[in-house]
Amino acid sequence: MATLDAPGRPARAGLWPDYRTVWRWHFYAGLFCIPFVLWLAATGSIYLFKPQIESWLERPYDRLVMSGPPQAPSAQVRAAIAAVPDAVLRAYELPETPSSAARVIVSQGTKQMRVYVRPDDLKVLKVLNEDDRFMRVIFRLHGEMMLGDRGSNLVELAACWTIIMLLTGLFLWWPRGGAGLAGAVWPRFGGGSSQILRDLHAVTGVWVSFFAIFLLLTGLPWAKNWGGYLKDVRRLAGASAASQDWTNGRSAELAQRRALDASVRAAASDEHAGHSGMAGMSMPGMDMAPDRYAPLNRMVPTVAALDLPAPVLISPPTRRNGGWTAKSDTPNRPQRVDLTLDAATGAVTRRTDFNQRHWIDQVVGTGVAAHEGQLFGWFNQALGVFTALGLITMAGSAVLMWWRRRPDGALGAPPALSGQKVGPGLLIVLSLLCLYLPLLGPSLLLVVAIERLILKRIPSVAQWLGLSPLKRAPPH
Numbered sequence: 001m002a003t004l005d006a007p008g009r010p011a012r013a014g015l016w017p018d019y020r021t022v023w024r025w026h027f028y029a030g031l032f033c034i035p036f037v038l039w040l041a042a043t044g045s046i047y048l049f050k051p052q053i054e055s056w057l058e059r060p061y062d063r064l065v066m067s068g069p070p071q072a073p074s075a076q077v078r079a080a081i082a083a084v085p086d087a088v089l090r091a092y093e094l095p096e097t098p099s100s101a102a103r104v105i106v107s108q109g110t111k112q113m114r115v116y117v118r119p120d121d122l123k124v125l126k127v128l129n130e131d132d133r134f135m136r137v138i139f140r141l142h143g144e145m146m147l148g149d150r151g152s153n154l155v156e157l158a159a160c161w162t163i164i165m166l167l168t169g170l171f172l173w174w175p176r177g178g179a180g181l182a183g184a185v186w187p188r189f190g191g192g193s194s195q196i197l198r199d200l201h202a203v204t205g206v207w208v209s210f211f212a213i214f215l216l217l218t219g220l221p222w223a224k225n226w227g228g229y230l231k232d233v234r235r236l237a238g239a240s241a242a243s244q245d246w247t248n249g250r251s252a253e254l255a256q257r258r259a260l261d262a263s264v265r266a267a268a269s270d271e272h273a274g275h276s277g278m279a280g281m282s283m284p285g286m287d288m289a290p291d292r293y294a295p296l297n298r299m300v301p302t303v304a305a306l307d308l309p310a311p312v313l314i315s316p317p318t319r320r321n322g323g324w325t326a327k328s329d330t331p332n333r334p335q336r337v338d339l340t341l342d343a344a345t346g347a348v349t350r351r352t353d354f355n356q357r358h359w360i361d362q363v364v365g366t367g368v369a370a371h372e373g374q375l376f377g378w379f380n381q382a383l384g385v386f387t388a389l390g391l392i393t394m395a396g397s398a399v400l401m402w403w404r405r406r407p408d409g410a411l412g413a414p415p416a417l418s419g420q421k422v423g424p425g426l427l428i429v430l431s432l433l434c435l436y437l438p439l440l441g442p443s444l445l446l447v448v449a450i451e452r453l454i455l456k457r458i459p460s461v462a463q464w465l466g467l468s469p470l471k472r473a474p475p476h
Helices: 020-047 050-057 075-081 135-144 148-173 193-222 224-236 248-279 294-306 357-372 378-404 424-437 440-453 459-465
Strands: 088-093 102-110 111-117 124-129 314-316 323-327 337-341 348-353
Touching: 020 135, 020 148, 050 075, 050 135, 075 088, 075 102, 075 111, 075 124, 075 294, 088 248, 102 248, 135 148, 148 193, 148 224, 148 248, 148 424, 148 440, 193 224, 193 357, 193 378, 224 248, 224 357, 294 314, 294 323, 294 337, 424 440
Parallel strands: none
Antiparallel strands: 088 102, 088 314, 102 111, 111 124, 314 323, 323 337, 337 348
């Protein structure tokens, strides 16, 4: 939130770094982060409206005219399984209205397919790869730029440095020397275009920085490295007994899908083997194989009567003699519920509400719901859009200021001062940030090493970047 025409201040030893050093950090952090900020703000704004967009896209499958009563859920599942060769049931989604198509999710290793089935005549209306759904594509564009773990690492790194950019911007914005609130809390419009741009950048930044940092921090659980970091913390805190309902990185997501697919297949195979002893009792021409999906016919009415927030998914056992499970997968995560069901009777044998989960999962789940704009209704979405527009405004005004003020033959970074000293306050803050953001420390050390060992040793490059080239020792 600093401007390129801010006054330089002399370096001094103290608790905090000098003004110009912070200004340089802010400039270079922005130089790296601005393209990512624009990308994340645009894709994140779309994802905020996931429920509305998916409802609009799914409308052809929620306005069916039925020709008769619906078939049993087990028959709907069998029709979906038949449409996808070598697939196993992953979940049956409760229809939200009597005119809705049945949604059956089946898996083939790491692939998950969504099959739309007419409940009355069991006609398959559509088979869609879950990863090809529009909002799923937006999710991956937002979190990993469709580059898998490499993209996740890049977005996580950008998030780390965006936090640095915002914190240094707040340091630079802080009113000094008895300055008034004009230009700090509200913009001034009488000082020409340069001042308007400066105030637009700074004032927008101070109003959205808190929300932006919150969004960055609550988005980190999905990241490859930070999410793995959180997994270790969950294990140490005793939360790993319950599986987390978010994934961290594309490889972890695919591994989880593969493991679930294998578990469901193994459980189904064990069930079939357990019934094979009845083969000797069968009469000629009589198929005694049980319908493995028949428990759905008992469980669906039980779960539907609970009126859980949609979507509600019922899944088969993942181990031999294990129970069927049902869960509310609502984007408003504090309203989620997990159920264990008795296949023989359809009764609920165990219920776990959100407030019964480990406190780490409650904190992360609440933050994720707010991040996605689903925690407190339309106002949450509006706040997300406000933050995204603020970030775009900050980024755009920063680029305009740089373009107008950049000197000829140089990048335009604030020049480095000789004799800069690192105060204890900076060391403490950096240590805490590096502890919380595992990618920040290595990337910071890499930047310092490249600057001191390479860039400063090339006078033309050092001058263009605003670095102080190393002084050569005089010849003896």
